[in-house]
Amino acid sequence: MTDTMFRRALTAAVFTLVPATLLAGDITVEDAYARTSGMMAQSGAAFMTIHNAGTEDDRLTGVASEAAARVELHTHIDAGNGVMQMRENEDGFEIPAGGTHALARGGDHVMFMGLTGPWAQGDTVTVTLTFEKAGEMTVEIPVDLERQPQAAGQMKHGHKVSN
Numbered sequence: 001m002t003d004t005m006f007r008r009a010l011t012a013a014v015f016t017l018v019p020a021t022l023l024a025g026d027i028t029v030e031d032a033y034a035r036t037s038g039m040m041a042q043s044g045a046a047f048m049t050i051h052n053a054g055t056e057d058d059r060l061t062g063v064a065s066e067a068a069a070r071v072e073l074h075t076h077i078d079a080g081n082g083v084m085q086m087r088e089n090e091d092g093f094e095i096p097a098g099g100t101h102a103l104a105r106g107g108d109h110v111m112f113m114g115l116t117g118p119w120a121q122g123d124t125v126t127v128t129l130t131f132e133k134a135g136e137m138t139v140e141i142p143v144d145l146e147r148q149p150q151a152a153g154q155m156k157h158g159h160k161v162s163n
Helices: 003-017
Strands: 021-024 027-036 043-052 058-064 068-078 083-088 093-095 100-103 109-115 124-131 135-142 156-158
Touching (some): 027 109
Antiparallel strands (some): 027 043, 058 093, 068 083
């Protein structure tokens, strides 16, 4: 094996071992995954942890994808009686300087409505995140239909979506 071939092989091996982290300016996205409730689902969601290594707050202000007719930033609100409802968050999500913001099941997330096709385990969904300061970041999000929620216990969720 030549020295050049060895270096290429070593570089490829290193990149396959490094967890997927995407970078735009001071913003990084880690541990992103998307899911639906099943092969016939018409909606899906994506979750991730967004880090801001910068000295100024930033804000996730928008999201776009060809994977669905509509893609929005959503949050959950308490509707009373232990029922949580999803709502679009038109203001987006603040990513504090030197901090993180988690998009997680049962909380803030990316919502896909009117899927353009089924999502299967191991597929990827291309999503463009738009930040107030960092600009646009395109993320290839793996579909993980097997991942279980990290929170202990399950909350009851209403699925009312407001316009």
